[in-house]
Amino acid sequence: MKHITSRDNPLYKELKHLATSSQARRQAGRTLLDGVHLCQGYLQYRGAPPLCLVGEGAVAHPEVADILAQCGAPPTQVIVLPDALFGALSQVEHGIGLLFVVDTPQLELPAALTESAVLLDNLQDPGNLGSILRSAAAAGIKQVFCSAGTSFAWSPKVLRAGMGAHFVLTIHENVDLAALMRGASVPVLATSSHVEQTIYQLDLRQPVAWLFGHEGQGVADDLLALARHRVMIPHRGPMESLNVAACAAVCLFEQVRQLEN
Amino acid sequence: MKHITSRDNPLYKELKHLATSSQARRQAGRTLLDGVHLCQGYLQYRGAPPLCLVGEGAVAHPEVADILAQCGAPPTQVIVLPDALFGALSQVEHGIGLLFVVDTPQLELPAALTESAVLLDNLQDPGNLGSILRSAAAAGIKQVFCSAGTSFAWSPKVLRAGMGAHFVLTIHENVDLAALMRGASVPVLATSSHVEQTIYQLDLRQPVAWLFGHEGQGVADDLLALARHRVMIPHRGPMESLNVAACAAVCLFEQVRQLEN
CATH class of the missing domain: 3.30.1330.30 (Ribosomal protein L30/S12)
Structure with a gap:
């Protein structure tokens, strides 16, 4: 010492x-x-x-x-x-x-999106990012892709909120999400509050990539247009949207539920 | 003016x-x-x-x-x-x-817990509290009960994270949760990572009260002992727990899924 x-x-x-x-x-x-x-x-x-x-x-x-x-x-x-x-x-x-x-890991991008993953577009809040990484790791997701505008995943605040999730995930940063989505061999799902199809109507027992966006503005329109499915979480109250980390948890664990049942 | x-x-x-x-x-x-x-x-x-x-x-x-x-x-x-x-x-x-x-509302406690509700024991982080209030409001929950040790619900940080949920919920603060649970006419469910029963095995189409706890220590043992069911969210990865607001979102929307299907 x-x-x-x-x-x-x-x-x-x-x-x-x-x-x-x-x-x-x-x-x-x-x-x-x-x-x-x-x-x-x-x-x-x-x-x-x-x-x-x-x-x-x-x-x-x-x-x-x-x-x-x-x-x-x-x-x-x-x-x-x-x-x-x-x-x-x-x-x-x-x-x-x-x-x-x-x-901090210096990673090569995989050639294509071929397994379940989380894609983050312009996510701002370190606490939200850490919470999503933690949920992804608990749901068995291994790959996370962050756009250039997303918070730096290896900042102390994100690390604290991630509670160790960083060490079991592969986190790619500064990723061109549009290019990644165009080449994806798994369906990309984006949540939106302006659609009819619910997450419960999808078959999630196959690999899928989940796309979540900015806390205020949601996923950018050009990326939303590239998603295979736009889906919503049904609500029963007057509030029209969830915190993005809460939304991600609901989606990722609906996939776990379907896989486990 | x-x-x-x-x-x-x-x-x-x-x-x-x-x-x-x-x-x-x-x-x-x-x-x-x-x-x-x-x-x-x-x-x-x-x-x-x-x-x-x-x-x-x-x-x-x-x-x-x-x-x-x-x-x-x-x-x-x-x-x-x-x-x-x-x-x-x-x-x-x-x-x-x-x-x-x-x-800020000055409320009388209802005589008993007779409808779906969220109970919060010693929850610390204003962002987590706001996110849980937002999820509860979106899931159609109307009543929230906070222990004396829980963050003040009407602080500016919690209000910002709640995004208006405060105005559609009835939020009781400084509540003796043990007394409330003893008199409850609906089952109280607490999440724990040390049990076998999953949230997916419960019938959530009836009113239930969800009990969530401190970010690090979880729900206090005396309250956990008063819960009708202790349930877990199944995980598929190496991480053993979720952020408490993510956990609450998964539970509250599993109830929504069962009610809607």
């Missing part, structure tokens, strides 16, 4: 920049996993991280000690920080002082 | 306090509805507000003008503010400058 005690340490300054700047994270292709739960998930599904940061007060914590034992040798570098320095890197209030610094 | 131009105006100071302090809102029994969408919803379902605030730059906006025409006479007081003063009251960035100040 290495100790850093000064705010002027060059590595600490680099980490602080990474912790506080979304642009820095995108440019470096690196992000921070904040807290025990996310770090455990990373270890389980992705293995040892390049860099592990621990607050002095957390070194003896049993869950942290267990994680350090798993990644306390090269290639992982473990750095211990005074709690005040650690706190400036973490967004979790009253958390246990543990952070992994990991590389 | 009345104009306020000074930050030192006593009414403006009172409004600023209301806009920035959750405690002030609870004490006054008043809250702010921020933006055109929420104000339209309030007018549609609850009628004219006691107080309407408009930024100078928004007075001529067609949607705002339409709303002012509907509530521009007593008992509504309309106050026009310079945009800088208005901005300090609003949490919506780049919004259209319109706010209603309204009384």
Whole structure:
């Protein structure tokens, strides 16, 4: 273990920049996993991280000690920080002082859309994105494709809301969704409140790709036109739409219900 | 219309306090509805507000003008503010400058739980609470009961996420959920990941009450013990749980599916 005690340490300054700047994270292709739960998930599904940061007060914590034992040798570098320095890197209030610094995946696009997937067009809210990733992972979806306008999937807020879903999914970002949809060999379904067909009328026991859009404006018209089916979730009350993450959960678990029954 | 131009105006100071302090809102029994969408919803379902605030730059906006025409006479007081003063009251960035100040409902508890409802135990996140209220309203639920530890339903963040659901629901706060459950004449269902029975095995064509809990800890054990059924949502992937608002959406719309089919 290495100790850093000064705010002027060059590595600490680099980490602080990474912790506080979304642009820095995108440019470096690196992000921070904040807290025990996310770090455990990373270890389980992705293995040892390049860099592990621990607050002095957390070194003896049993869950942290267990994680350090798993990644306390090269290639992982473990750095211990005074709690005040650690706190400036973490967004979790009253958390246990543990952070992994990991590389965000650089992925090749698959040649075609051939299995069940989630497509996200211009989705804005980090909490919604994380919730959708979590629902997709729980529903057995493996592939997620995000348009260039969608929130950065590897930001600390999205990671926290995803609760580890990032590590079991393949998340493609900056994807040309129109091109992907044109070449898809599975039907793409988009939800809309202006159609008659309901999700319950579709046969979802086959692979399908679900397309969800912007919180206010929904899916862009050009993409909606490329979808094989436009479907709605029937409502019984006066409210005409759901939060997009709630909508995604209903759709993905209707597919689970049909597959399980 | 009345104009306020000074930050030192006593009414403006009172409004600023209301806009920035959750405690002030609870004490006054008043809250702010921020933006055109929420104000339209309030007018549609609850009628004219006691107080309407408009930024100078928004007075001529067609949607705002339409709303002012509907509530521009007593008992509504309309106050026009310079945009800088208005901005300090609003949490919506780049919004259209319109706010209603309204009384939060003071409700009597119904004698017993006799119809479909949502019960929330210690739910923390305003976005989750708003999303659940929106899903409940869309699923045709009319009654929501929140424990004392649950986020304040009438805070600006919850109102924004609720997208008007507040105005079509009856939301009881600070409720003793254990007492309510003991006297319930409809079955109370709680979701749990440690049980065998799935939501798809239940007959949901009758009224039921759904109990959802804290984001991290779930429903408290004493309440879980009082639930008629503990049920799970089957998963197909390695993630073991959903975001609570996603979970609520899946449950509430499984009930809608059974009722509609």
